[in-house]
Amino acid sequence: MPASTCPACKNTHTAPLQHAGVAVAKDGYRFDYCNNCGLFYVEPMPSDAALHAFYQDYHKSRQYQAKLHSKIKRARKRIRAANRWRRRGDFLDVGCNVGFAVAAARSLGFQATGIDVDADGIAAATAKFPDCSFEAIGIEAMAARGERFDFIYCSEVIEHLSRVDDFLQGLAAVMHSQSLLFMTTPDAGHCSLSKNFKALVTWDSVRPPEHLLYFSRASLNAALQRNGLRVKRFQFSTKPTLKVLIQKA
Ligand SMILES: [Zn+2]
Secondary structure (H helix, E strand, C coil): CCCCCCCCCCCCCEEECEECCEECEECCEEEEEECCCCCEEECCCCCHHHHHHHHHCCCHHHHHHCCHHHHHHHHHHHHHHHCCCCCCCEEEEECCCCCHHHHHHHHCCCEEEEECCCHHHHHHHHHHCCCCEEECCCHHHHHHCCCCEEEEEEECCHHHCCCHHHHHHHHHHCEEEEEEEEEEEECCCCCCCCCCHHHHCCCCCCCCCCCCEECCHHHHHHHHHCCCEEEEEEECCCCCEEEEEEEEC
């Protein structure tokens, strides 16, 4: 079987994720590992139809209704830490779910907008935060309109995507030269996690087909660079979460 192409760096120095010569799987899904950048990912990727069917039953927005207040508080803290000198401007949350980060940004003085492809989440967000603007649209379609934002927030989204390049190019297209993008995703390279693949896939962030891509600093960097973006800085995290500030290349 030919090696797959790494979604992050486009290298083909990839191989099935194995432990002691046996392929490692979780919930019936197998993974490939990129020897160039360190990304591991679901391989083969589920089809668009399979992913669509999965998300029909996902009810993510309901799950996220819980602990809304503490989520707003955490988002406020993250937005403030990323914007020490700047507290105004146009804010966009990509994959905003029920809108807690959008509400947080508005309370800090931003003109705040949230987008999500999940129409149920957008309906819930609109009802909950009527002072903010929400739209059920993907970043690629948003980018086609030519709008630009000063601060873009994208938390726990990129690991869900089967087509990461289209998404990152969409993000780059809504940024100007001074825009900041704050992104979070699970950190498969975190020092607290096992380097043994069999043990690593027991990590609760390994959730195929919900999570398809498992980044580390190097692999996220590779994906960003190929799509017109660059890391400004990785923020330290005690938990296995990448928190990164990104600018246009
Ligand atoms: Zn790679």
